[in-house]
Amino acid sequence: MATQSPTLAGNYALQAHQTPEEEPALMRRTAAVLLAVATTMGGMTACSSSDDSGKPDTTATETVTATPSVSEAEAREACVEAWAQALLDDPDLDSADEPTECEGLPTGDRLDRYMEGLQKRNAINRGQAG
Numbered sequence: 001m002a003t004q005s006p007t008l009a010g011n012y013a014l015q016a017h018q019t020p021e022e023e024p025a026l027m028r029r030t031a032a033v034l035l036a037v038a039t040t041m042g043g044m045t046a047c048s049s050s051d052d053s054g055k056p057d058t059t060a061t062e063t064v065t066a067t068p069s070v071s072e073a074e075a076r077e078a079c080v081e082a083w084a085q086a087l088l089d090d091p092d093l094d095s096a097d098e099p100t101e102c103e104g105l106p107t108g109d110r111l112d113r114y115m116e117g118l119q120k121r122n123a124i125n126r127g128q129a130g
Contacts, residue, residue: 075104076109079098079105079117080113080117083102083118084118084121084124088121088124095110
């Protein structure tokens with residue numbers, strides 16, 4: 001019979017004397033060890049990079065905060081007035097033809113400003129007609 005190393009023979013003896021209740025514990029322990037090894041190996045590869053020059057990235061950034069000359073509410077009102085005037089001049093405009101006074105205002109509010117301009121134009125037309 002061939003001789004086995006003491007650790008291999010010890011492992012065989014351990015397996016022979018395990019009870020069915022000990023098997024799940026051994027499986028959990030093995031799974032935990034494998035998970036720990038996989039996590040460690042995954043962490044080691046995630047931190048590596050091909051550009052390892054040793055120099056920190058020194059990108060200069062500049063923060064500019066400009067004080068608005070008019071409030072957003074005033075800018076919105078100027079936009080609605082511009083819509084009303086543009087629609088008086090050309091009644092076939094649609095919401096995509098936004099006046100330059102509306103630049104810089106939120107795009108999600110565009111249709112509301114257009115509709116308010118239409119209402120203001122209609123009010124002007126009723127005032128001139130009546």
